[in-house]
Structures are given as C-alpha cells and as structure tokens.
Amino acid sequence: xxxxxxxxxxxxxGGATLGTxxxxxxxxxLGLWALRLLLATLAxxxxxxxxxxxxxxxxxxxxxxxxxxxxxxxxxxxFAVDQSFDWRVLLEDIAKRRWITLGFTAFVxxxxxxxxxxxxxxxRLGRRWQRLHYAIxxxxxxxxxxxxxxxxxxxxxxxxxxxVLALLLGMRAVRAWRRRGAGAVLAGQARA
Amino acid sequence: xxxxxxxMLIRRPPDIPPSAIxxxxxxxxxxxxxxxxxxxxxxxxxxxxxxxxxPTGEALAARRxxxxxxxxxxxxxxxxxxxxxxxxxxxxxxxPSQNAGRLRVKPWSxxxxxxxxxxxxxxxxxxxxPHALEERxxxxxxxxxxxxxxxxxGIPLGEVLKRFRPTSRAKYVAFTTLKDFxxxxxxxxxxxxxxxxxxxxxxxxxxxxxxxxxGLYGRVLPNQNGAPxxxxxxxxxxxxxxxxxxxxxxxxxxxxTSWSRAAPEEYxxxxxxxxxxxxxxxxxxxxxxxxxxxxxxxxxxxxxxGYARExxxxxxxxxxxxxx
Numbered sequence: 001x002x003x004x005x006x007x008x009x010x011x012x013x014g015g016a017t018l019g020t021x022x023x024x025x026x027x028x029x030l031g032l033w034a035l036r037l038l039l040a041t042l043a044x045x046x047x048x049x050x051x052x053x054x055x056x057x058x059x060x061x062x063x064x065x066x067x068x069x070x071x072x073x074x075x076x077x078x079f080a081v082d083q084s085f086d087w088r089v090l091l092e093d094i095a096k097r098r099w100i101t102l103g104f105t106a107f108v109x110x111x112x113x114x115x116x117x118x119x120x121x122x123x124r125l126g127r128r129w130q131r132l133h134y135a136i137x138x139x140x141x142x143x144x145x146x147x148x149x150x151x152x153x154x155x156x157x158x159x160x161x162x163x164v165l166a167l168l169l170g171m172r173a174v175r176a177w178r179r180r181g182a183g184a185v186l187a188g189q190a191r192a
Numbered sequence: 193x194x195x196x197x198x199x200m201l202i203r204r205p206p207d208i209p210p211s212a213i214x215x216x217x218x219x220x221x222x223x224x225x226x227x228x229x230x231x232x233x234x235x236x237x238x239x240x241x242x243x244x245x246x247p248t249g250e251a252l253a254a255r256r257x258x259x260x261x262x263x264x265x266x267x268x269x270x271x272x273x274x275x276x277x278x279x280x281x282x283x284x285x286x287x288p289s290q291n292a293g294r295l296r297v298k299p300w301s302x303x304x305x306x307x308x309x310x311x312x313x314x315x316x317x318x319x320x321x322p323h324a325l326e327e328r329x330x331x332x333x334x335x336x337x338x339x340x341x342x343x344x345x346g347i348p349l350g351e352v353l354k355r356f357r358p359t360s361r362a363k364y365v366a367f368t369t370l371k372d373f374x375x376x377x378x379x380x381x382x383x384x385x386x387x388x389x390x391x392x393x394x395x396x397x398x399x400x401x402x403x404x405x406x407g408l409y410g411r412v413l414p415n416q417n418g419a420p421x422x423x424x425x426x427x428x429x430x431x432x433x434x435x436x437x438x439x440x441x442x443x444x445x446x447x448x449t450s451w452s453r454a455a456p457e458e459y460x461x462x463x464x465x466x467x468x469x470x471x472x473x474x475x476x477x478x479x480x481x482x483x484x485x486x487x488x489x490x491x492x493x494x495x496x497x498g499y500a501r502e503x504x505x506x507x508x509x510x511x512x513x514x515x516x
Contacts, residue, residue: 010486020275020285021338022486082480084489089475097473149473152336153454154283154383 002033003070023082030074031103035143037067039164042140046171061117064136068114071107099149106142109135140165245270249411254325254345260401261329262498267340267483269409275482276416277334278435279383280369280376287378292415295375295436300420306366306441309357316420320406322355323347327410328403328424333465333497335429337490339479344424345407350398358394358442365397366390366447367423368439384450390434391447391461392425393506401426401502404437427499429463460516464507465497469516 006029009016018025041063044056083089093100113133116122122129144165148158247269266272278288300316325345333339353365371387373379379386396402403424406413413419418435425432431451441447451459458472467477478490496503507515 018486020271020482021480023480024338026486081487082490092475096470099473153279154381156381 002029006030023077027074027077027082030070030077031147034067034070034074035147035161037063037070038136038140038143039161039168041067042136042165042168046168049171049175065114065117068110071110075107099146102142102149103146106139106146109139109142137169247409247411249414251411252325252345252407254327254407254410256327262331262341264331264341266329266343271483272340272342272408273414273416277430278416278418280378280388280436281416282378283383288416291377294377295415295419297415297420302421302437303439304356305439306443307359307362308442309359311356319352319421320347323351325407330403330424330426331497332426332430333479333493335431335459335463335471337474337476337479338482340482343409344403344405345410346403346405346424348400349402349404349423350400352404353397361444362442363394364443364445364447365392365394366441366443367434367437369434370436370438384454388434388450389447390423390432390449395506396425399503399506401499427464427496427503429465431459432463462512462515464512465493466495466512466516467493468495469513
C-alpha cells in the first residue's frame, strides 16, 4: 500500500527519504493517492460493464474507504502538520482560496458516504443510500479541479487525472443515454 | 534617477559572527557521521545517497562579507542542490539536479545591450576579472512559501553594471536566460515562454545587496543552481533571481518578465517578499524553512524577506499592493 511506502520513506529505511521538503511530499502524495483511489473506485462499474463480471463491485467499499482515508490524512497533513492546527489559516484558506474551497467541499461531500458505508446503513437507507452515494461523482470532479488549480504552471498531470475521470463518467453517461434510448424505443413499440 | 550609493546606509544587522556559521567541511563531517550511524543502526551498508552531503566542484577563493550575511544556519548542500525550481530542466524540484548535466557552461559569454555606452558580448572571465569574489549568506524566499539560507559566492551586480556605463535613459535592467532545448530539455515543454526573462529597476539593480552569483558553498555553482552566472536578489521572491544569464540589456521601459507574462494576476514585476500581499492561491504570511524537519512549524515571513532596513527606501511612496 502507498501508505506503507510513505512510512518507510518517513523513517528513512534503506536510504529512502521523503526528500528535501517532507511536509510537501507527504501532503502531495496523500492527496494524489486519495484521488487515484477515488478514480479506482469509479472504475469498478465500467469494469463490470466491460467484463460482464459483477465481482469488481466487491472492491467498491474497500477502495472508497481507502480513498476517504487518504483524503483525511491529506487534510490532516495540511491542517495539523503544515499549519500547526491554526484554525484561522484553515478558515481563511477555505474561504479565500478557490482551489482549497473545492478540495474541502469534496471532503465534506465524502464524509456522509464514509459514514454510511456499512451494510447496516445500506439496509436502513434503502433506495436513498444509492442516491446519497452519487455524491462521489461531484466529489471526484472537485478533486480533479482542486488538483488542476493547485499546480503553479505545469498542468499536464492534473489534465491526465481529469481525462481519466471524464472517461469513467462518460461511460456511465453513454450507458444511461442508451438505456433511456432503449426505453424510448420500447415505449414507441408499445404505442404502435 | 541616479542610483544611490546605498552602501553607506546599510547598517549591520545584529548577526552572529561568521565564526559561528558551520563551515562546509564540518557540516560534511557531521553528515558522514550521521550516515555511518544510520547505516550501523540499520545494519546495512550506507547507501550512496546518504553520503552525498559534501560540497563538490572547483573551489573558489572568496572572502565572506559578514556585513551582508545572515544569522541563520545555511541549508545543507543537498538541500540547496537537489530542491530547485528551474523549469528549463523540468518542473519537479528534483528535475534540475537530474537533468542539468547537459548544460555546457564553458565557454560562456554574456551580451550587453541597450542603453549603455559599452555593448556587445563579454566572456564570463572578462566579466568577473576586475571583481573580488565575496561570500554572502542570504535568505531565499520562494513565492511558493518555502525558504532556505544559502551561502552564495558572487560579485555585486551594480559594480558590474557600472562598467558598461549605462546612459541616463537606462531605467531598467533586463536579464535573459540561455535558450537551447538541446541543453535545457525542459524548454521542449511550453510551460513558460522561453527564454526566461527577468528584470529590475535600475536602482534595484544598483543596490549593493543585489548579487551576481557564480558559486555556492565556496564552490563553483552547480548547473542546477544557475551556473555559470545567476542573479540573487534576496528581498524578492526566488523567481526574480534568474539563472544561466546570457543577456543583460539596459532599457528605458519596464521589461516583460516570464512569470508576470504567464500569470499577470499572480506574479508582478516587483515581486518583493511581502507577507501583507497574498498570492491569489496561498497565503504569503508564513513560510516553511527547508531542512527544519517534518514537525517544525512554519515561520513568519518578513517584509522584504527581512531586508526591509536595507531596501524599503527603494519603494518609498509606492503602493506595494498594486505593485506586487
């Protein structure tokens, strides 16, 4: 797991290091892995469509929770380690810096998803659970956008993440559109 | 306006004596000791990466200018030579140290142009010859809100510029970096418009703190740090301190600068370190001192990077929120 790699680097085992600016390295890496895991979570449904196997969906909860875990650590690095628990800085950043506003909104959107990730919550919420968990889509969009606005000049890497997200969401859109199209055809036949 | 001879105005800051600053040999010795201790503790041979703390390169004879040197302990050779913003060699901090080997710094010449009586190409040797090298330990504050302390070796920029007899029309000085993507592979990517360009107002350029650096830690400047000739303007954000200079032009108009052209709302011409004016995307009130460790708190950023006493007069009456 990436967190283990980061721990190894943090303790300098085998000559591995976090580099010259360990705070920046940890914050960046935790954020990147949160985004990667979020995209991996969103890749499971397209994989099911492509392979026809529902087994992919078994990993949804695990990957989603891992993404949330990394995101929480990312935020904790920034707030606790980088800004030494300075609430004023946190509030000012959330209010004034668009990219932090986006990132923090993504985190807020994902909190209820993590909180309702248990089977019990799933049963209790019934159909509403699915609707609630659609929040992963805007959260992922905000995550990519946050990354895009964060970099100083070289936006190549953020654009790759955004392209992957567009592909994953695009497959869902195409499927939804086809279903609706098929539904319309069926409705038309019924009328005929 | 004629540049003031501001040297007299500079009062000596309450600094520690030069003798209290760790010389590179001692620092390297500690580093080797630590590397050995770590290796012993881990029960493995010391990896090569841990043993690279020793300054390398040709030694330079330079006298330390204590008057202009700071109190703080310098960052390690490793920190200074592997954590660089130098997009000509890539946009990651570690890219320059990995890719700068292709840059050929000998022979090197600088072309002087514009509003000066003496113009044309000058070899680096001729440019440096009349001047005595000085070591100055300066704070460096990056616009990205991190900072270092760096022992530069160089010569005062103003003294060099005066030799070319700038005319009364010379209000600004423009600097240009080498453009050659065969030597600077990062220039294949248009993250900025190449070549990199920077500029100073003539009185800023003539200020005795403005340094043309040729060395670091008593050694010839490594390529990733701007060899063979770079600017160091310690009261401005790091991006003003242009590297690998091939042209110096005296101009009547304010020159365009690379970052302000790329993102004018984020980077201005002056770019003086100023905790009161935030970057649109982050606060400039505090900075992270490189090398302080994972759990070290950020430290407050000082106006003009702590050089306010020396340089604030240059901006008397200016609105520094507008002229950021």
